[in-house]
Amino acid sequence: MRIRRRQFIQAGIAGAALLTLARWIDRPVSAAPAAYRFLDARGVKSVGALVPVVLAGALPADEEARRAAVADVVAAFDRAVAGLSIPVQQEMGELFSFLHTAPLRVAVAGLWSPLEESTPQQIGEFLLRWRDSPFALQRASYRALTQLIQAAWYGNSTSWAAIGYPGPPAVG
Amino acid sequence: MAVRDPIREGLAAGWKVTDAATLERDLELETDVVVIGSGAGGGVSAESLAAAGLDVVIVEEGPLASSTDFRMREREAYPQLYQESSARQTTDKSITILQGRCVGGGTTVNWTSSFRTPARTLAYWKETAGLKRTGAHDLDPWFARMEERLAIAPWAVAPNENNDVLRRGCAKLGYAHGAIARNVKGCANLGYCGMGCPINAKQSMLVTTIPAALSRGARLVHRARVTRLVIEGDRVVACEAAGVAGNGAKPTDTRIRIRARHYVLAAGGIGSPAILIRSDAPDPNGLTGRRTFLHPTVISAAVMPQRVDGHAGAPQSIYSDHFIENAPLDGRAGFKLESGPTHPVLTGITLPGFGEDHAGWMKKFPNVQVVIALLRDGFHRESRGGRVMLASDGTPMLDYSMPAYLWEGVRRAYLAMAEIQFAAGAQTVMPVHENAKGYANWKEARDGIDALPMRALAARIVSAHVMGGCAMGPEERTGVVDEDGRHYHLRNLSVHDGSVFPTSIAANPQLSIYALAARSSAALAKTLR
Numbered sequence: 001m002r003i004r005r006r007q008f009i010q011a012g013i014a015g016a017a018l019l020t021l022a023r024w025i026d027r028p029v030s031a032a033p034a035a036y037r038f039l040d041a042r043g044v045k046s047v048g049a050l051v052p053v054v055l056a057g058a059l060p061a062d063e064e065a066r067r068a069a070v071a072d073v074v075a076a077f078d079r080a081v082a083g084l085s086i087p088v089q090q091e092m093g094e095l096f097s098f099l100h101t102a103p104l105r106v107a108v109a110g111l112w113s114p115l116e117e118s119t120p121q122q123i124g125e126f127l128l129r130w131r132d133s134p135f136a137l138q139r140a141s142y143r144a145l146t147q148l149i150q151a152a153w154y155g156n157s158t159s160w161a162a163i164g165y166p167g168p169p170a171v172g
Numbered sequence: 173m174a175v176r177d178p179i180r181e182g183l184a185a186g187w188k189v190t191d192a193a194t195l196e197r198d199l200e201l202e203t204d205v206v207v208i209g210s211g212a213g214g215g216v217s218a219e220s221l222a223a224a225g226l227d228v229v230i231v232e233e234g235p236l237a238s239s240t241d242f243r244m245r246e247r248e249a250y251p252q253l254y255q256e257s258s259a260r261q262t263t264d265k266s267i268t269i270l271q272g273r274c275v276g277g278g279t280t281v282n283w284t285s286s287f288r289t290p291a292r293t294l295a296y297w298k299e300t301a302g303l304k305r306t307g308a309h310d311l312d313p314w315f316a317r318m319e320e321r322l323a324i325a326p327w328a329v330a331p332n333e334n335n336d337v338l339r340r341g342c343a344k345l346g347y348a349h350g351a352i353a354r355n356v357k358g359c360a361n362l363g364y365c366g367m368g369c370p371i372n373a374k375q376s377m378l379v380t381t382i383p384a385a386l387s388r389g390a391r392l393v394h395r396a397r398v399t400r401l402v403i404e405g406d407r408v409v410a411c412e413a414a415g416v417a418g419n420g421a422k423p424t425d426t427r428i429r430i431r432a433r434h435y436v437l438a439a440g441g442i443g444s445p446a447i448l449i450r451s452d453a454p455d456p457n458g459l460t461g462r463r464t465f466l467h468p469t470v471i472s473a474a475v476m477p478q479r480v481d482g483h484a485g486a487p488q489s490i491y492s493d494h495f496i497e498n499a500p501l502d503g504r505a506g507f508k509l510e511s512g513p514t515h516p517v518l519t520g521i522t523l524p525g526f527g528e529d530h531a532g533w534m535k536k537f538p539n540v541q542v543v544i545a546l547l548r549d550g551f552h553r554e555s556r557g558g559r560v561m562l563a564s565d566g567t568p569m570l571d572y573s574m575p576a577y578l579w580e581g582v583r584r585a586y587l588a589m590a591e592i593q594f595a596a597g598a599q600t601v602m603p604v605h606e607n608a609k610g611y612a613n614w615k616e617a618r619d620g621i622d623a624l625p626m627r628a629l630a631a632r633i634v635s636a637h638v639m640g641g642c643a644m645g646p647e648e649r650t651g652v653v654d655e656d657g658r659h660y661h662l663r664n665l666s667v668h669d670g671s672v673f674p675t676s677i678a679a680n681p682q683l684s685i686y687a688l689a690a691r692s693s694a695a696l697a698k699t700l701r
Contacts, residue, residue: 057531076247083257086421087563127526131606139606139629140265147521150530154520155247163537165483165516168244169362171175171370 035075037082038089042114043096047074047149049115053123054149058159069158076152095141108138175371178379179238187386189236192396192415195426201391203229204700206411206432208398208447211277212685213669214438215377216318217693218385221436224697228390229430230382231413233443234274236394238378242368246517249367253281260442262558262572266628267468269570270636271440274368275394276378278440279682282636283365283487284354284374285510286324287679288315289687296501296551301674302646305655306688314687322355322375324683329361332485335511337476337541339490341592342509347494352510354486355682363484363513396428399566401435401451401665408435408665434700436657438669438689441465441638445560445671446568448642448652454661459652461560463643464570465676466635467546470582471512471522472589473533474541474598475610481538482514488680495545495588496678502552505581507545508679509589514540524606524632533602533610543593545585547578550640550675560641574633579626582633586624590617604632637681642671657692668692 039047051070052059060066081092098104105111109126111118118126130142153159160167183189190199205221207214210232222228237252250258255271262269272278291308298307318324331339331351342349359373372379386392395416402410410431415424437444445461453460492509499506512518519540523533533540549555558572574582586603591614593601600610601617605624611617624630645651648660653672659665668689670681677684 054526055531056527058534080251080257080259083251083421084259085256085563085567086565087567087569088256088259088261089421124527136264136266136629143265143629146526150520150526151247151517154516154534155245160516163516163534165537168364169484171244171360171362 036078038092039074039078039081042100044074045116046096046099046114047077049118050123050145051149053120053127054146055153056120058153058162060158069153069156072156072158073149073152076155077148080148080152092144095144175239177238177240178372178383179236180240182383182386188389188391189386190391190393191236192393192413192426192428193417193424195415195424195428198426199393199428201229201393201428201430203227203391203430203432205229205434205436206231206430207436207438208411209277209438209440209443209669210275210377210382210392211272211438211440211669212279212377212682213689214436215276215279215381216686216689217436217438217668218390219381220690220693221697222385222388222390224701226697226700228385229432230385230390230392231396231398231411231430232275232277232392232394233397233416233439234272234277234394236275236392237368239368239370239372242364242370244362244364244367244370246367246515249281250517253368263569264571264573264628266574267466267572267633267635269442269466269638270634271442271638275382275392276376279376280368280378281366282680282682283513284356285488285491285680286319286353286355286683289684290496290678292501293675293678297674302650303644303655303674304646306644311687311691314691315683318683318686318690322380322686323357324353324355326351327354327486327489329486329489331489332361332363332482333478333480334482334485334514334541335488335490337474337480337596337598338492338509338511338543338592341596342492342494344595345592347492347592348497349490349492349494352489352491354489359486361485363487365487366513366515393428397423398439398447399450401447401453403451403453403662406661406663408662411435434664434666434696436696437642437665437667440669441641441671442560442568442570444667444669445641446562449560449562450566453659455652456661457649459643459650461641463550463556463674464558464560464572464641465550465639465673466558466572467637467639467676468549468574468578468582468633469544469546469635470585470631470633471604472543472586472593473523473602473604474543474593475536475600476539476541477597477599479538480514480541482511482540482542487511487513495585496548504584505552505555505578506548506678507581507585507588508548509592510544510546512542512544514542522604522632523602524604524608541593541598543589545589546637547581547585548676548678549578552577557640570638574628582631583621583624583626586621587618590614590621606630606632637670637676639670639673639676639681642667643674644672645674656695657688666692666696
């Protein structure tokens with residue numbers, strides 16, 4: 001128990017140092033698209049790559065409807081993060097810095113390519129690695145990414161018919 | 173027929189309400205009493221103090237939303253009405269905390285379940301925490317008064333199928349169970365209590381005590397976050413607040429300063445200790461923000477052969493205390509069993525996994541049934557609760573780690589819920605845990621649950637009840653406040669909310685908060701008149 005605790009603390013300190021490095025390397029290379037409050041252009045691409053994996057089997061089959069749904073989910077993801085507390089938004093920012101900084105992404109997420117260039121299988125494996133990680137921070141990041149995408153989709157009325165939810169009842 | 177909106181009518185009739193987010197210049201107010209927070213504690217206090225003829229200002233961090241705004245859509249309701257868009261979490265992210273952040277606080281968005289404080293909890297407070305006037309039966313007249321005020325009565329309508337599965341499973345296994353009392357009048361059994369009642373049937377603070385206080389001339393400043401209390405010696409001399417912009421994350425530039433004879437903190441189990449810590453309030457015994465309890469809650473999802481439609485109908489109408497009543501306080505962790513509603517977002521983020529597995533469960537959405545187990549924390553020596561601290565920007569954080577004692581309870585709760593769901597005819601049961609899968613029968617579930625790792629961020633844990641942090645105690649060595657909620661070191665400060673509980677309640681806490689706030693407010697009014 002004691003050893004595990006120490007390893008965890010060491011991982012935490014190493015993690016903090018890496019995050020500082022990531023923030024330094026990850027200078028904004030592109031201005032955020034005007035409509036977004038949290039995500040920058042790279043963040044939009046990263047979330048856009050995660051959505052079809054997290055929502056596989058749930059998105060519309062029709063190609064055009066599917067593209068529109070993914071865009072809706074990315075926009076709702078952005079709105080949701082903008083509604084979190086400032087410290088949590090900063091943590092989410094650090095998470096994306098991590099995913100956007102090549103050496104860290106490889107070391108910590110095991111992804112050789114950026115998310116938008118990874119295959120769905122590689123992204124799925126990355127998510128499972130973080131889900132089952134010995135580090136609580138990675139398990140928490142897995143949960144944050146998947147839940148924000150799931151909330152963004154199932155809050156959207158276009159998702160309701162396929163799951164048999166009739167929508168809210170009429171009142172008054 | 174259009175639904176009457178008592179808030180919009182009151183505003184039209186001239187209630188004194190200020191939206192601090194849109195203030196163009198700083199605001200200074202003077203009053204007899206400022207009540208910080210408008211939930212169960214603040215609402216009851218505001219009505220009681222205003223009725224005693226005192227001038228009252230209520231300050232609320234969240235917006236004044238009312239039935240016209242309550243459109244039963246999760247993507248609107250969660251960011252609008254909950255702390256941190258309903259994604260508030262403990263510091264390690266392992267427990268999600270559902271807390272109201274709107275006028276009416278948690279009472280605007282809770283599921284209406286109303287229980288008197290269990291006799292065993294009160295007996296423990298008397299015998300172990302040393303309280304003298306808050307033991308079994310001491311609060312009976314206050315429970316009765318608040319039950320009448322808020323139309324609290326056992327729900328006589330048949331439970332929805334989601335709750336009836338819990339009832340049938342318990343009946344089959346011989347577990348004691350009962351109908352939940354609810355604070356409703358003219359309830360249409362819609363099932364959207366968690367998004368604000370669209371027909372004003374729920375007797376929340378929003379439609380009862382707060383309108384009563386405002387009609388007596390009380391003032392309400394909403395979308396205002398109290399930054400600190402200004403303290404001089406043993407007195408509070410002012411309450412400072414800032415406007416809160418749109419989604420609640422950032423303060424605006426306008427400043428509000430309220431001077432009062434007396435200050436009532438009712439910002440809840442996280443908010444009240446956080447204000448005291450930000451204010452450097454005297455705390456010689458290091459008690460403020462300590463022993464914070466959550467009723468850590470775990471979930472079991474089932475697929476039934478029949479439609480359940482757990483989004484429709486009163487969300488909670490059946491409970492079982494079998495695993496509370498039969499668990500001694502110094503023995504293994506007890507847990508209360510209830511149901512939880514299934515709306516698409518809530519269900520989507522509750523079911524673990526992603527991709528095809530997750531989508532497969534969502535396709536069975538109409539047949540999904542949910543049982544929840546609320547663990548009783550704070551009674552056993554190993555269960556010492558969490559601690560409220562401040563982030564670098566002054567916002568509160570709650571550090572809460574689950575002791576082995578509670579993890580053992582989590583495993584037994586998963587087992588108990590699965591057994592009940594199978595007894596009621598479930599086809600598949602899945603504990604809401606990252607490493608669980610759907611189990612096809614009780615034996616498979618038992619083996620699967622026995623093998624699940626019990627650790628943070630594997631089990632999915634939620635809390636809708638934050639309690640403690642400003643505990644009542646018989647003396648300043650053991651309490652932040654006395655049994656009337658009076659702060660031991662600040663003469664004109666009281667705490668009237670769930671943060672005064674010395675332990676968790678071991679039941680949904682709203683009625684416990686109402687009763688204590690009513691008693692404390694009556695005592696306070698006498699000293700101020």
